[in-house]
Amino acid sequence: MSLSSRPRHPHGNTGDSYGRNLLDRIQAGTPHGERPLTFSAELPARESRFDDWPEWAGPAAIRAMQTAGIPRPWTHQADAASIAAGGGHVVVATGTASGKSLAYQLPVLTDLAGDSLGTALYLAPTKALGADQLRAAVALTESDPDLASIHPCGFDGDTPTEIRQWARAHSRWIFTNPDMLHIGILRSHRRWSRLLRNLRYVIVDECHSYRGVFGSNVALVLRRLRRLATRYGADPVFVLASATTSEPGAAASRLIGAPCAEVTEDGSPHGPRTIALWEPPLLEAVTGENDAPVRRAAATEASRIMADLLVEGARTLTFVRSRRGAELTAIGTRRMLADIDPTLPDRVAAYRAGYLAEDRRDLEAGLADGRLLGVATTNALELGVDIAGLDAVVVAGFPGTVASFWQQAGRSGRRGEGSLVVLVARDDPLDTYLVHHPSALLDRPVEATVTDPTNPYVLGPQLLCAAAELPLTDTEIDDLEATDVVAGLAADGLIRRRPHGWFVTADVDPHAAVDIRGGIGGQVAIVDGESGRLLGTVDAGRAPATVHPGAVHIHQGESFVVDHLDLDDGIALVHAEEPEWTTSAREVTDIAVADVAEHTRYGDVDVALVHVDVTHRVVGYLRRLPSGEVLDSVELDMPPQTLRTRAVMYTVTPELLADAGIAADRIPGALHAAEHAAIGLLPLVATCDRGDIGGVSTALHADTGLPTVFVYDGHPGGAGFADRGHAELTRWLGATRSAITSCECAAGCPSCVHSPKCGNGNHPLDKDGAVQVLSAVLAAVAAG
Numbered sequence: 001m002s003l004s005s006r007p008r009h010p011h012g013n014t015g016d017s018y019g020r021n022l023l024d025r026i027q028a029g030t031p032h033g034e035r036p037l038t039f040s041a042e043l044p045a046r047e048s049r050f051d052d053w054p055e056w057a058g059p060a061a062i063r064a065m066q067t068a069g070i071p072r073p074w075t076h077q078a079d080a081a082s083i084a085a086g087g088g089h090v091v092v093a094t095g096t097a098s099g100k101s102l103a104y105q106l107p108v109l110t111d112l113a114g115d116s117l118g119t120a121l122y123l124a125p126t127k128a129l130g131a132d133q134l135r136a137a138v139a140l141t142e143s144d145p146d147l148a149s150i151h152p153c154g155f156d157g158d159t160p161t162e163i164r165q166w167a168r169a170h171s172r173w174i175f176t177n178p179d180m181l182h183i184g185i186l187r188s189h190r191r192w193s194r195l196l197r198n199l200r201y202v203i204v205d206e207c208h209s210y211r212g213v214f215g216s217n218v219a220l221v222l223r224r225l226r227r228l229a230t231r232y233g234a235d236p237v238f239v240l241a242s243a244t245t246s247e248p249g250a251a252a253s254r255l256i257g258a259p260c261a262e263v264t265e266d267g268s269p270h271g272p273r274t275i276a277l278w279e280p281p282l283l284e285a286v287t288g289e290n291d292a293p294v295r296r297a298a299a300t301e302a303s304r305i306m307a308d309l310l311v312e313g314a315r316t317l318t319f320v321r322s323r324r325g326a327e328l329t330a331i332g333t334r335r336m337l338a339d340i341d342p343t344l345p346d347r348v349a350a351y352r353a354g355y356l357a358e359d360r361r362d363l364e365a366g367l368a369d370g371r372l373l374g375v376a377t378t379n380a381l382e383l384g385v386d387i388a389g390l391d392a393v394v395v396a397g398f399p400g401t402v403a404s405f406w407q408q409a410g411r412s413g414r415r416g417e418g419s420l421v422v423l424v425a426r427d428d429p430l431d432t433y434l435v436h437h438p439s440a441l442l443d444r445p446v447e448a449t450v451t452d453p454t455n456p457y458v459l460g461p462q463l464l465c466a467a468a469e470l471p472l473t474d475t476e477i478d479d480l481e482a483t484d485v486v487a488g489l490a491a492d493g494l495i496r497r498r499p500h501g502w503f504v505t506a507d508v509d510p511h512a513a514v515d516i517r518g519g520i521g522g523q524v525a526i527v528d529g530e531s532g533r534l535l536g537t538v539d540a541g542r543a544p545a546t547v548h549p550g551a552v553h554i555h556q557g558e559s560f561v562v563d564h565l566d567l568d569d570g571i572a573l574v575h576a577e578e579p580e581w582t583t584s585a586r587e588v589t590d591i592a593v594a595d596v597a598e599h600t601r602y603g604d605v606d607v608a609l610v611h612v613d614v615t616h617r618v619v620g621y622l623r624r625l626p627s628g629e630v631l632d633s634v635e636l637d638m639p640p641q642t643l644r645t646r647a648v649m650y651t652v653t654p655e656l657l658a659d660a661g662i663a664a665d666r667i668p669g670a671l672h673a674a675e676h677a678a679i680g681l682l683p684l685v686a687t688c689d690r691g692d693i694g695g696v697s698t699a700l701h702a703d704t705g706l707p708t709v710f711v712y713d714g715h716p717g718g719a720g721f722a723d724r725g726h727a728e729l730t731r732w733l734g735a736t737r738s739a740i741t742s743c744e745c746a747a748g749c750p751s752c753v754h755s756p757k758c759g760n761g762n763h764p765l766d767k768d769g770a771v772q773v774l775s776a777v778l779a780a781v782a783a784g
Contacts, residue, residue, distance in 0.1 A: 017042060018418030019274030022392055026308040026422070036301070039277040039438045049267035051078035056085050058110035060146035065102065067143040073102055075267035081106040084201070084239045089260040091207065091240035093248035096410025098268035100241040101136060104203045107239070109140065111200050112150050112172055119194070120201040121225075121236075122175045125209045127156055133205065134175040141173075156180050168192060178210075178218045179516060181225065186469055187511040189228050197232040207240040207255060208248075208403045208449055211687045212719040213458060215255065215451035217516035220462035223257045223453075223480075224469060231470055243403035251449040271413040275442060277435040278305075279425045282745065286629045289762050292749045294628030298426040299325050302396035303332035305422060306374055310337060310344055314391035314420070315367070316374040317381065319408045321397050321426075324554045326350045328626070329376035329396065347373040351381055379404065381411070391419055397426035398434055401687050402441060427628060427750040428690075429680030433739035440684065440735070450686050450720040456485045457717035464494060464510035471501030522570055526553060529563060529573040540567060541716070544618040544638045545585040545757070547572040551621065552583045567639065581623040581631055588759035589616040591696040591710050593703040594644065598726065604656035605780035606704075607649070609726040614643045614694070614712055619759055628750070633761070646718030648726040650777055651706040660776040662769050667707055670769025671697035672760075673753035674736070675709045677770060680755075681736040682711060686724035693721055694757075730781055737774040740767060 023040060030036060050072045053062050065073075073081070080092035080103035092103045108120045122137075124130035137152040153171035155164060157180065164184075167174060168191060176185070185192050202225065204210075210218045222238075229236055240252045240260065249262030280296035288294040302318050306329070309316045318333075320326050327350045334345035349372055351363050366372035367390075375381070379399060393412040399405055405423070413419030423441070425431035434441045453459065459482055466472060472495075477486050486502065489495040494510075495502050504510060515523065515537070522540040526547060527533070535555040538546055543565060547553060551562045553574055560574035595611040618638040623631040654664070662670050675697035682693055692714050701708040713722050725732050743752035748767040755762065 017272050017274055018391070019272065019413075019420035022309060022312060022314055022420040023274055023276050023422075025312050026305050029304070029308045034281050036278050036280055037276060038279050038435045039275075041275045041438070041442065043273045043275060043442075045272045046266070046268070046270050048269040049075045051075045051267070054078055054082050054085070054106075056082070056110065057106055058113050060113045060144045061106055061109035064109060064140040064144045064147060065106065068140060070099075070102065073106070074099060076263050076265055077102040077106070077267070079265075080239070080263040083261050083263070084237050085110065087237060089238040089240075089252070089256060089258055090263060091242055091248050091252035091260050092263045093208075093242040093244055094264065094266040094268065095244055095270070096407050097270070098266050100205075101133060103241065103263075104201065104239040105137070105140060107237075108173065108201050108203070109147055109150070113146050115198075115200070116149060117198045118172065118200045119198045120173045120203065121181075121195065121199060122173065122203040122205065123181060124175070124177055124205045126206075127158070127177065129205060130154065130156065130175050130177060137173060137175070155184065168194070172198075178221055182217075182221045182465070182514065182516055183511055186221070186224050186228060186465070189469055193232060196229050197234060199229050199232075199234040199236040202236045202238045204238060204240040204252075204255070206242065207252060208242045208245045208401075208687075210255060211449045211451060212692060212721070213455075213715050214517050215449065216453050216455055216458045216719065217462065217514070219255050219257065219451050219453040220458065220466075221516060222255060224462070224466050226257065227466070227476070228469060243407050245401075245403045245449060251451075254451055254453070255449075257453075270410070271417045271419060273409070273413055273418070274420045275409070275438075276420065276422045277425070277438055277441075278422050279432070279435045282749070283627070286627050288624075288628050288750060289622065289630050289754065292747075292754055292762070293745050294749065295425075295427045295751060297626055297628060298396040298424045298431075299329050300332065300626070301424050302376075302394050303329050304336065305394050305424065306333045306348075306376070307336040307340075309392050309394070309420075310348065310374045311340055313373070315370070316392040316394060317367070317390055317408075317411050318374070318376045318394040318396060319381075319399065320376060320378065321399070322554060323378055324559065325396070326376045326378050330374075333374060333376065344373065347371065349375050351375050351377040379408070391417075393419070393421045395421070395423045397428070398423065398431045400683060400689055403687075405441065425751075429677050429736070429739045429743075429752055430683055430690075432743050432751040433681060433684065433735055436742035437735070437738060450688065450724050452718065452720035452723070454481060455715075455717040455719065456488075457715070460485050460489055461510060461514045464489065464504055464508060465514060467495055467502050468504045468508070468510055471498070471503050473501050477502070524565070524567065524570045524572055526555070526560075526572045526574060528560065529575055535560070535574070538572070540570065541641060541643060542714075543567060543572065544641065545587060547574075548585060548618055548621060548636055548638060550583060550634055550636075551585070552579055552581070579623075581625055583621045583623055584756040585618050586620045586622065586633070586759045586761070587616045587618050587694075587757055589614060589694065589696050591615075591647070591701075591712070593649075597646070602780045602784060604653040605777050606651045606706075607726070607729060607781065609723060610647050610649050610710075612645060612647045612710065612712055614645060614647075614696075615640050616643070616694070617641070622756070643714070643716060645713045645716060646722045647710045647712035648722045648729070649704075649708060649710045650729075651701075651704045651708045652773065652777060652780075653706060656776055656780070657707065657773070660772045662772050666766050666769045667699045668697075669764035669766030670773045671699065671707055671709055673740075673748060673765045673767055673770035674773045675711065676753045676755040676758065676762075676765070677736045677740050678709070678711055678733065681732060681739055682721060682725050684735050685728040685732050686721040688719070688721045692719065730778065733774050733778055737771055737778070740771050740774075
């Protein structure tokens with residue numbers, strides 16, 4: 001697409017801008033004949049909207065804010081802070097760099113300055129974000145003597161023992177994370193009675209990141225916090241901060257288990273932005289599985305774009321999906337720059353989790369003061385780190401949610417000047433859809449945060465933790481709709497009823513058994529067989545697909561290859577190695593319908609939300625080069641595993657398929673291709689990763705007697721993703737069809753209907769048949 005014919009976003013204008021000039025320069029560097037730009041738009045600047053300091057705000061709190069360089073609050077800050085000060089739970093959901101912190105800092109500082117005993121609790125999903133917010137709170141409280149008694153203090157896994165003891169005894173504002181709240185505070189709540197008895201506020205920062213099983217666990221941890229606070233006589237106000245997302249009030253209410261107001265009108269300024277959507281071309285000399293075409297890798301394309309931007313003197317941040325990718329992108333950029341200007345390579349670096357704190361701070365300072373011109377990073381720089389003045393952001397692959405995209409894009413133009421944001425599409429159906437349907441990305445948030453605290457596989461262990469902290473009452477059990485779950489726990493001898501409620505049995509230690517970030521069930525330890533170092537853990541259910549023998553495992557930028565997996569002992573042994581390829585498991589799957597939760601008939605199409613038993617077995621893995629080229633396929637013999645979960649399902653009659661032009665011999669390939677593409681597009685309507693879900697298609701399923709497609713949650717009991725797909729079926733399948741038709745390949749590729757996990761080697765696949773199937777299903781649903 002040429003610049004003269006580029007589409008215009010409805011928000012935009014056609015005037016030249018700094019961001020537009022940068023886009024023209026990187027286009028000029030595109031190889032002859034390639035037209036990767038699919039869309040560009042100019043998003044206008046937004047002016048500041050200020051409010052006066054609220055009358056309720058304490059003078060010490062206002063002085064601290066003004067000392068920090070805040071003469072007046074923006075409107076959304078004042079609105080959210082006032083709701084909280086008035087006793088209402090509130091979520092402020094505005095853009096990056098919109099100062100959401102003030103919405104909780106102002107009421108907390110006001111309340112704690114006027115009450116010598118009052119306490120507050122701050123929760124962050126990452127240590128880096130919590131550390132940044134702690135530093136800000138320390139600076140505020142040290143700037144005014146009337147705030148000096150608050151003593152903000154961190155409490156996480158890295159906190160030394162003596163500081164933990166001091167925090168329990170003296171700090172009135174604890175900065176921690178949900179993990180430590182679960183294992184370190186709630187389990188030992190009697191030692192934290194001073195905090196809980198006087199708890200005024202609970203801050204939940206970046207709450208949009210709590211989704212799926214992690215979010216469901218956090219929702220139940222927060223309910224446990226509220227019941228213990230009530231036990232100690234406190235009734236804290238919850239203040240939540242979120243990226244711009246769909247229905248933030250409803251999501252926050254589900255998270256804390258209480259009604260929550262929302263503030264979404266952003267009063268902060270930002271400079272004009274040029275947004276560009278970029279699709280790397282299909283490669284002529286490289287093919288993937290079954291000789292399917294592959295695109296130039298997004299990270300490779302991002303390296304070239306970043307190099308072009310740095311040559312122009314534009315401070316640039318490039319987001320990539322993995323730690324290894326961040327390192328490789330920085331290396332590739334430095335290599336290109338070395339041929340142009342020998343002074344530039346030293347001004348490029350990688351940034352990711354796993355670096356020492358002092359190294360991270362040096363990189364942040366170098367990017368802020370101009371010593372570094374470009375940084376390739378994982379999402380470690382998406383949250384919490386205040387970096388201003390960037391000219392450009394390159395996003396190598398859609399980061400999974402629209403909220404994350406805007407978080408990353410918001411790192412550009414933070415001095416009110418023009419900037420450029422480029423989204424480079426990966427070889428993936430969702431990326432393909434977004435670069436050809438920009439309104440799905442730019443016009444509004446398209447996903448809602450999905451949590452399901454009622455999932456019995458999450459709820460059961462959390463109920464044991466709650467009962468260990470304080471006996472459960474029948475009323476609490478009824479409120480959680482957990483009667484059957486408690487009955488199951490009692491039958492297993494884990495909990496018993498006494499006159500004063502439900503108690504855990506004496507030999508149960510439920511807190512240690514719950515990994516709130518991990519999956520459900522046992523864990524497999526990943527151990528370096530040469531040094532004995534524990535690298536991490538993986539859910540037992542995911543281990544065959546992720547740490548099978550021969551799998552490449554990346555840990556904090558280091559590459560390892562798995563030598564041995566023992567599921568009985570829960571250990572995977574690895575050795576350090578830097579292979580040039582990556583691996584992806586291939587699985588075969590059978591699915592059986594156990595129960596039907598919801599069912600609707602649309603003529604020749606049935607749509608249902610069902611409970612299913614999924615039996616899958618890893619049968620091998622592919623080794624791929626960074627270009628996407630498949631080196632080989634290696635066979636494995638792994639034990640089968642069965643998962644009880646939820647799925648969205650649709651069936652079609654053979655007659656409808658025949659009317660749609662699909663002959664009987666084409667049905668398996670058409671359904672298979674439609675299933676693969678639907679898996680790739682479910683993250684459009686549910687905040688999940690493609691790895692969180694799976695699918696099965698069959699021309700004749702034993703339980704339905706019809707051609708059937710299933711897409712299921714990859715977590716025991718379900719994480720709410722299939723439910724969301726069922727609720728948004730028309731938009732989901734409509735986008736799936738659009739992604740397939742938008743892809744310029746002839747017969748299918750990873751950008752539309754190929755799946756990296758397919759146990760059948762992506763065969764058979766019928767790209768055109770998938771479009772016909774989806775069109776027939778959508779037409780039937782529309783007709784009612």
